[in-house]
Amino acid sequence: MKFLKSFLIAILITVPLVSGCAINKSSVGGFNLVSVEEEKQLGDKFAVEIEKQHKVVNDPQLQSYIEGVGQKLLTGVRKVEFPYTFQVVQDETINAFAIPGGHTYVNTGLIKAAGSETELAAVIAHEINHVVARHSTKQMTQQYGYQLIATLLLGGNQGELSKLAADMFGKAGTMYYSREMESQADYLGVETMYKAGYNPNGMVTFFQKLAAAGEKNPGSIARFFSSHPETVDRIKAIEEEISKLPPKTYLPDSAAAFSQAKAKAQKY
Numbered sequence: 001m002k003f004l005k006s007f008l009i010a011i012l013i014t015v016p017l018v019s020g021c022a023i024n025k026s027s028v029g030g031f032n033l034v035s036v037e038e039e040k041q042l043g044d045k046f047a048v049e050i051e052k053q054h055k056v057v058n059d060p061q062l063q064s065y066i067e068g069v070g071q072k073l074l075t076g077v078r079k080v081e082f083p084y085t086f087q088v089v090q091d092e093t094i095n096a097f098a099i100p101g102g103h104t105y106v107n108t109g110l111i112k113a114a115g116s117e118t119e120l121a122a123v124i125a126h127e128i129n130h131v132v133a134r135h136s137t138k139q140m141t142q143q144y145g146y147q148l149i150a151t152l153l154l155g156g157n158q159g160e161l162s163k164l165a166a167d168m169f170g171k172a173g174t175m176y177y178s179r180e181m182e183s184q185a186d187y188l189g190v191e192t193m194y195k196a197g198y199n200p201n202g203m204v205t206f207f208q209k210l211a212a213a214g215e216k217n218p219g220s221i222a223r224f225f226s227s228h229p230e231t232v233d234r235i236k237a238i239e240e241e242i243s244k245l246p247p248k249t250y251l252p253d254s255a256a257a258f259s260q261a262k263a264k265a266q267k268y
Contacts, residue, residue, distance in 0.1 A: 028132055028133045028188070041101075043100040046100060046161075047103040062088055065257055065258075069120065070128070072196050083101075088106050088111070092107070092108065094110050094213065095109065098136070099169055100136045113213070114206065117258040118199055119202045125189035125203070129192060133188065139178070190238060197250060199250040203238055207235050208235060
């Protein structure tokens with residue numbers, strides 16, 4: 001097995017993986033050249049750079065609230081392989097993003113735009129499941145090849161690390177997942193919300209809101225509906241998955257805590 005992995009790595013040093021491989025949306029397994037431990041190390045390195053490039057909001061109450069939503073969602077994921085963190089960053093775009101290893105960032109613009117904790121949780125659930133399915137490292141290997149990842153893990157050029165962090169996760173980032181990866185993150189996000197006690201219809205209502213906002217001001221929603229899958233098809237697929245779930249009574253949102261978090265986000 002070690003020989004096989006070494007052989008494949010040798011190939012990937014010179015020939016990047018071909019993107020667009022079929023993904024079984026109900027499975028979070030699959031081959032990944034980057035080990036879980038390597039992804040943790042890579043994520044920690046990226047987090048340092050991300051937090052240089054994005055202003056982390058210095059508000060313990062707001063950060064604690066977002067951490068609580070994230071931790072609640074983690075009770076509904078398929079598996080937890082990484083030490084997830086959840087932080088608020090000052091950015092008006094309606095977005096959240098997660099980097100390798102589980103470091104998750106929520107823009108103030110997303111908190112302001114969400115109409116409820118459930119809608120906010122929907123976007124965070126989507127991002128968490130990019131990590132659960134390890135999409136980032138798979139996409140990075142496809143896009144850049146394993147050699148660059150190996151170099152970064154070995155403590156390569158710091159400037160290259162900063163540039164890569166900006167290219168992939170900065171405000172003009174190019175970390176666009178494939179249609180299959182986005183669809184899987186939606187599918188798993190619905191499942192996560194359901195299991196964690198959030199009504200997954202919150203994903204439908206918020207994504208409809210994002211679609212409407214995107215028509216008026218495309219730059220306001222970052223990448224959520226800026227590429228693929230197409231908005232109508234994406235929402236329809238989410239609704240179909242929700243329709244398959246057994247009926248369930250959901251606990252009410254923490255409305256007061258959400259209102260306080262939303263008010264605090266307005267200051268940034």
